[in-house]
Amino acid sequence: MEKFEIFEGVGVPLRRSNVDTDQIIPAVYLKRITKTGFEDALFASWRNDPEFVLNQPAYAHGEVLFAGPDFGTGSSREHAVWALRDFGFKAVFSPKFADIFRGNSGKQGLVSGEISEQDLESIWALLEADPGAKATVDLVAKTVRVADLMVPFEIDEYTRWRLLEGLDDIGLTLRDEQSITDFEAKRESWRPKTLPAKGAK
Amino acid sequence: MTPKPLTLAEKVWNDHLVVKGEGDAPDLLYIDLHLVHEVTSPQAFDGLRLAGRPVRRPDLTIATEDHNTPTLDIDKPIADATSRTQIEALRHNAKEFGIRIHSLGDIEQGIVHVVGPQLGLTMPGITVVCGDSHTSTHGAFGALAMGIGTSEVEHVLATQTLPLKAFKTMAINVEGTLRPGVTAKDIILAVIAKIGTGGGQGYVLEYRGSAIRSLSMEARMTICNMSIEAGARAGMVAPDEITYEYLKGRPHAPEGADWDAAVAYWNTLPSDENAKFDAEVYLDANTLDPFVTWGTNPGQGVSLLDNVPNPADIADPNERAAAERALEYMDLAAGTPMKSIRVDTVFLGSCTNSRIEDLRAAAAIIEGKQKAEGVRFMVVPGSARVRLQAEAEGLDQIFKDFGAEWRFAGCSMCLGMNPDQLAPGERAASTSNRNFEGRQGKGSRTHLVSPLVAAATAIRGTLSAPADLEGN
Numbered sequence: 220m221e222k223f224e225i226f227e228g229v230g231v232p233l234r235r236s237n238v239d240t241d242q243i244i245p246a247v248y249l250k251r252i253t254k255t256g257f258e259d260a261l262f263a264s265w266r267n268d269p270e271f272v273l274n275q276p277a278y279a280h281g282e283v284l285f286a287g288p289d290f291g292t293g294s295s296r297e298h299a300v301w302a303l304r305d306f307g308f309k310a311v312f313s314p315k316f317a318d319i320f321r322g323n324s325g326k327q328g329l330v331s332g333e334i335s336e337q338d339l340e341s342i343w344a345l346l347e348a349d350p351g352a353k354a355t356v357d358l359v360a361k362t363v364r365v366a367d368l369m370v371p372f373e374i375d376e377y378t379r380w381r382l383l384e385g386l387d388d389i390g391l392t393l394r395d396e397q398s399i400t401d402f403e404a405k406r407e408s409w410r411p412k413t414l415p416a417k418g419a420k
Numbered sequence: 421m422t423p424k425p426l427t428l429a430e431k432v433w434n435d436h437l438v439v440k441g442e443g444d445a446p447d448l449l450y451i452d453l454h455l456v457h458e459v460t461s462p463q464a465f466d467g468l469r470l471a472g473r474p475v476r477r478p479d480l481t482i483a484t485e486d487h488n489t490p491t492l493d494i495d496k497p498i499a500d501a502t503s504r505t506q507i508e509a510l511r512h513n514a515k516e517f518g519i520r521i522h523s524l525g526d527i528e529q530g531i532v533h534v535v536g537p538q539l540g541l542t543m544p545g546i547t548v549v550c551g552d553s554h555t556s557t558h559g560a561f562g563a564l565a566m567g568i569g570t571s572e573v574e575h576v577l578a579t580q581t582l583p584l585k586a587f588k589t590m591a592i593n594v595e596g597t598l599r600p601g602v603t604a605k606d607i608i609l610a611v612i613a614k615i616g617t618g619g620g621q622g623y624v625l626e627y628r629g630s631a632i633r634s635l636s637m638e639a640r641m642t643i644c645n646m647s648i649e650a651g652a653r654a655g656m657v658a659p660d661e662i663t664y665e666y667l668k669g670r671p672h673a674p675e676g677a678d679w680d681a682a683v684a685y686w687n688t689l690p691s692d693e694n695a696k697f698d699a700e701v702y703l704d705a706n707t708l709d710p711f712v713t714w715g716t717n718p719g720q721g722v723s724l725l726d727n728v729p730n731p732a733d734i735a736d737p738n739e740r741a742a743a744e745r746a747l748e749y750m751d752l753a754a755g756t757p758m759k760s761i762r763v764d765t766v767f768l769g770s771c772t773n774s775r776i777e778d779l780r781a782a783a784a785i786i787e788g789k790q791k792a793e794g795v796r797f798m799v800v801p802g803s804a805r806v807r808l809q810a811e812a813e814g815l816d817q818i819f820k821d822f823g824a825e826w827r828f829a830g831c832s833m834c835l836g837m838n839p840d841q842l843a844p845g846e847r848a849a850s851t852s853n854r855n856f857e858g859r860q861g862k863g864s865r866t867h868l869v870s871p872l873v874a875a876a877t878a879i880r881g882t883l884s885a886p887a888d889l890e891g892n
């Protein structure tokens with residue numbers, strides 16, 4: 220996972236609240252067996268609508284999403300984060316996130332930051348007035364800036380630390396690899412081994 | 421100072437501690453055995469590939485194909501595209517990452533929770549994980565066995581460890597002697613009806629008491645299997661002579677000096693005399709009847725001698741509403757005697773009840789009898805070996821003579837990912853573990869039962885116990 224410090228990308232105003240994970244990625248896409256390549260699945264049902272924000276050329280390469288409150292509610296599918304990430308989003312801002320979504324996003328390197336409803340309204344207005352405008356996310360300072368407007372955002376300290384360090388769950392555990400190796404050295408010989416395979420007697 | 425008395429679960433936990441979490445952080449536990457199947461693993465392997473990570477311990481990992489596999493024509497290509505893709509992905513991943521796999525047609529293929537114990541890989545005092553909630557089955561050996569999600573599967577593949585938060589312990593004390601016709605399945609259905617589908621949340625359950633001690637390993641597996649249906653993290657039974665007897669001589673069981681060392685350690689595992697459980701539940705085995713479900717979750721069960729309950733009698737408003745919804749879905753009227761409920765299909769199978777003992781018990785009841793008209797009876801052994809063993813004992817012939825369908829091993833109608841499904845509105849007596857809406861096919865209606873009740877029901881056509889067959 221890459222380290223996240225300061226990032227600048229096209230801001231996308233998504234004027235909707237209660238965007239649940241079924242809307243982020245409909246269930247039919249869950250049959251896939253990969254962990255990437257979900258960019259076509261993101262907001263799939265809305266993307267049939269030519270007016271939908273991501274269908275407008277200025278936002279086609281959106282990287283920072285600004286959505287209404289209660290983003291990521293519903294089923295716990297991690298695919299919702301994968302779809303956002305695969306489309307190119309590096310950060311999502313909303314006044315309120317569903318807990319599981321927020322947990323999942325931190326694990327995949329996607330920043331999910333909480334901003335106030337007032338600030339959200341102001342940013343929406345700025346982005347709509349100047350489609351394709353950039354948003355600058357500063358995870359060190361916990362701020363996001365569009366044009367001249369700089370607003371603070373909230374993210375829990377532990378997730379922030381992991382994102383700054385670029386540590387996914389596995390990377391985090393592998394910081395203790397020496398302890399794992401030491402544990403293995405003491406593992407008793409009666410404990411199960413699947414290899415070499417033995418047949419039934 | 422004497423050391424603090426510990427429970428079985430706490431001992432196993434402590435002996436696998438790689439890093440103790442500070443403050444609120446989880447502990448990092450070592451995983452002794454990782455079981456893999458085709459549904460929850462593809463993205464885990466894909467994640468490894470993305471990050472360029474190997475599988476840390478292929479020698480502690482084993483894969484089998486079970487959820488999607490057909491139970492007929494297993495030599496033909498799998499028709500359903502999703503099923504085929506998942507199975508092909510597993511085969512490909514096993515090859516690429518050097519993992520042992522038992523594919524459809526292989527003698528060791530079968531439901532992952534039947535295969536582990538059968539090979540002697542599941543043993544007391546170990547940690548077992550699998551991307552499947554019914555991993556709790558392996559707790560019957562005194563192992564700490566937990567179901568995990570796909571990202572955790574990737575984590576275990578990469579590190580052979582798992583960060584886990586501490587749990588609470590609950591003792592389920594079952595004392596007494598089961599009456600004839602009453603089995604382990606009835607114990608666990610009664611436990612879940614008693615504590616509810618959320619009653620075990622946050623707990624590791626330990627099944628104790630004289631009724632549990634006298635059960636075979638297969639019966640203990642049936643009980644631990646369904647711990648998850650009470651919401652528990654895991655279920656366990658302390659190892660004893662019955663455990664060792666079952667394990668000894670199995671392909672991967674320890675041998676010689678290893679065996680002796682293992683037994684010496686295993687003997688230290690049972691909960692200490694004064695160990696404190698966070699909660700305790702008591703169940704009287706002497707008075708237990710065959711138990712069956714009437715609703716759409718495994719906690720909605722009653723004695724087979726009872727009637728469908730009346731939601732109006734349920735005090736809790738949420739439970740009352742759930743019962744009303746369940747009765748509507750199940751198309752049952754309050755007050756209907758359970759024994760008068762007619763079924764279309766009987767399913768004998770799943771990781772709960774598809775072991776040789778289950779097949780023997782059902783076969784003994786139907787032998788020489790006639791199947792009820794219009795009832796379909798599917799028998800799906802839990803593994804290829806169970807199937808072979810049953811054939812060696814002539815059980816397949818008994819089932820076929822009776823008019824049952826004798827199938828190849830897999831999960832089958834337990835969840836209907838393969839073609840083995842109920843039609844909308846069809847009703848089954850099923851030895852599996854989940855009676856959720858649509859679990860066995862869209863609009864399917866499921867009554868969870870023991871293998872004995874399944875067999876008696878196949879004869880009479882209505883939910884029945886073996887005792888109802890006298891005079892038939």
Ligand code: SF4
Pocket residue numbers: 486487531532533552554770771772830831834835852853
């Ligand atoms: S038999 Fe049913 S419960 Fe068991 S592993 Fe298969 S699908 Fe899951």
